[in-house]
Amino acid sequence: MDCVVACKTENNVPEGFNRVWIVEDVMGEFPDLNMEIRSERCNQCEEAPCVTVCPTGASHYSDFGGIVQIDSELCIGCKACIGACPYDARFINPDGYADKCDFCFHRVVKGENPACVDVCPTHSIYFGDLDDPNSEVSQLLQSRKYHVRIPEAGTKPKIFYLT
Amino acid sequence: MDELTITRHNELIDPTLHIWGWQIPVYLFIGGLVAGMMIISGYFLFKGRTRETKCSCFYLPVLSVIFLSLGMLALFLDLEHKLHFWRLYTTFKITSPMSWGAWILLLVYPALILNMIIRLPDFILERFPKLGNLTDRVNEHPYAIKNIGVFNMVLGAMLGVYTGILLSTLTGRPLWNTSILGILFLVSGLSSAAAFVHMIARDVYERELLAKADNGFLSLELIVVAMFFIGILTSSASQKTAATLLLSGPFAAVFWVFVIGIGMVIPLFIQLMAVNHKIKHTPVAPIMVIAGGVLLRFVFVYAGEYSHWLIHAGLVR
Numbered sequence: 001m002d003c004v005v006a007c008k009t010e011n012n013v014p015e016g017f018n019r020v021w022i023v024e025d026v027m028g029e030f031p032d033l034n035m036e037i038r039s040e041r042c043n044q045c046e047e048a049p050c051v052t053v054c055p056t057g058a059s060h061y062s063d064f065g066g067i068v069q070i071d072s073e074l075c076i077g078c079k080a081c082i083g084a085c086p087y088d089a090r091f092i093n094p095d096g097y098a099d100k101c102d103f104c105f106h107r108v109v110k111g112e113n114p115a116c117v118d119v120c121p122t123h124s125i126y127f128g129d130l131d132d133p134n135s136e137v138s139q140l141l142q143s144r145k146y147h148v149r150i151p152e153a154g155t156k157p158k159i160f161y162l163t
Numbered sequence: 164m165d166e167l168t169i170t171r172h173n174e175l176i177d178p179t180l181h182i183w184g185w186q187i188p189v190y191l192f193i194g195g196l197v198a199g200m201m202i203i204s205g206y207f208l209f210k211g212r213t214r215e216t217k218c219s220c221f222y223l224p225v226l227s228v229i230f231l232s233l234g235m236l237a238l239f240l241d242l243e244h245k246l247h248f249w250r251l252y253t254t255f256k257i258t259s260p261m262s263w264g265a266w267i268l269l270l271v272y273p274a275l276i277l278n279m280i281i282r283l284p285d286f287i288l289e290r291f292p293k294l295g296n297l298t299d300r301v302n303e304h305p306y307a308i309k310n311i312g313v314f315n316m317v318l319g320a321m322l323g324v325y326t327g328i329l330l331s332t333l334t335g336r337p338l339w340n341t342s343i344l345g346i347l348f349l350v351s352g353l354s355s356a357a358a359f360v361h362m363i364a365r366d367v368y369e370r371e372l373l374a375k376a377d378n379g380f381l382s383l384e385l386i387v388v389a390m391f392f393i394g395i396l397t398s399s400a401s402q403k404t405a406a407t408l409l410l411s412g413p414f415a416a417v418f419w420v421f422v423i424g425i426g427m428v429i430p431l432f433i434q435l436m437a438v439n440h441k442i443k444h445t446p447v448a449p450i451m452v453i454a455g456g457v458l459l460r461f462v463f464v465y466a467g468e469y470s471h472w473l474i475h476a477g478l479v480r
Contacts, residue, residue, distance in 0.1 A: 001170070004170065016172070016173075016174060017173050017174070018170070018171045018172075018173060021169060021170045021171030022169075022170045023167055023168065023169050023170075024167070024168040025165065025166070025167055026164075026165070026166045026167075026168075027164065027165050027166075028164060029164055040171075049332075049333070049334035049335065052258045052259065052332070052334075053258070053259050053260070053261065053332050053333060054256065054259055054261075055251055055256055055259040055261035055262035055264075055265060056247075056250040056251060056253070056254060056256070056262075057254050057256060058250070072244075073247070073250075074247070074250050075244050075247065075250075076242050076243075076244050076245075076247045076248050076250055076251060077242045077243025077244035077245070077247070078241070078242055078243075078261055079175075079182040079183065079241075079243065080259070080261055080329075080333060082175070082176065082180070082182050083180065083182055083183075083333040083335055083336055083467075083468070084332070084333040084334050084335050085334075085335045086334060086335040086471075086472045087335075088171075088173075088176050088177070088180065088335075090176075091173040091174065091175065091176055092174070092175060092182075092243045096243045096244035096245070096247075097243070097244050097247075150472045150473065152399060152401070152472070153334055153335070153472055154334070155334065
């Protein structure tokens with residue numbers, strides 16, 4: 001849960017809300033059970049439905065890294081993006097605008113990792129440039145098996161769970 | 164078996180999505196109703212019924228402006244960042260139905276005002292008698308009136324379809340992922356509008372015509388509902404499971420008894436008998452149709468919010 005706490009402190013996430021959360025996924029029939037524990041957040045989709053439906057352009061892809069971001073000044077709080085997201089990654093900030101994980105954009109532009117990545121005590125979260133074939137994350141995806149969440153929704157998520 | 168335990172509990176999102184309360188279903192209903200009224204009024208203008216002093220095309224635009232403004236008030240009440248609403252009009256996003264809707268609504272008002280000018284309501288004429296000149300000018304050109312009728316019909320159709328497409332484009336909710344919702348909400352809006360105008364029309368010919376038209380709209384609506392189920396039940400596992408919300412799940416009772424039974428089938432029978440002069444025309448059937456139209460929006464909005472990609476066979480959420 002360190003990623004959850006680090007996210008809340010780093011981004012001043014309002015009380016009662018989460019940008020990062022933990023999912024325990026238990027699969028199979030007793031006694032043949034499998035459990036996967038995931039740290040989940042906005043999947044930073046390549047074809048993000050939240051960006052598609054946003055009427056004002058408040059939800060947009062950042063020029064740097066293609067991160068899905070929200071411009072709170074443009075957001076009218078219509079909640080279409082929340083309905084559009086298959087991952088339920090968004091919520092309405094008590095100040096009225098849509099809010100979600102932005103990969104700690106303020107840290108990433110300085111070349112740092114998102115807070116959740118740096119605090120993970122078991123170093124199980126990796127972060128990097130998928131466009132660079134030599135980056136650590138690209139190498140991991142080439143050498144390891146992985147899955148993404150709800151690929152059938154067709155959003156091309158960019159969070160990969162190594163198995 | 165696949166069981167998820169999630170530590171997140173965000174307001175409006177968990178345990179099941181509930182981003183929209185009464186405001187959005189009410190707005191979607193009013194949008195559909197006004198769309199239907201614009202098409203009916205536009206049709207009467209196109210057919211040259213402005214010669215009839217009791218033509219409903221003279222007061223429908225006034226009612227439309229009032230209803231639509233109330234609907235937009237509901238829409239405004241739903242916004243979480245209310246003072247930023249004007250941002251809708253600083254851009255146009257072609258992939259966003261809300262953006263389309265905002266601009267369609269901006270065109271709907273001039274269309275209604277043009278329709279009003281053909282015969283201005285007395286309360287406006289008393290205050291601004293000079294506007295009467297405009298009325299005289301327009302009435303000198305029968306083709307101008309026909310064109311205003313077409314303009315109203317086209318914008319009405321766009322308004323009605325957009326209220327359904329608004330839901331269709333929200334990828335995250337499998338129940339909504341079909342653009343037939345646009346047609347369903349348009350036809351439902353037409354049937355509600357026909358029922359409403361039938362109730363208030365002062366012209367006997369119009370009342371009879373609209374009762375017949377409403378029977379057509381209700382029959383068409385039943386076909387569109389069937390097509391909705393055919394589409395969604397032959398789609399992916401998530402869509403099939405979403406359909407069970409209406410077929411056998413928590414929304415099945417209200418959907419089949421109130422939306423389909425009381426809102427479509429029973430009034431269709433009553434009005435079929437009425438137009439065949441077996442029974443008298445009463446407001447009973449129209450009121451049932453309108454109530455069914457309201458509930459259709461509530462059921463589709465709430466059931467859609469409840470539907471989720473992760474709820475399908477073998478996965479408990």
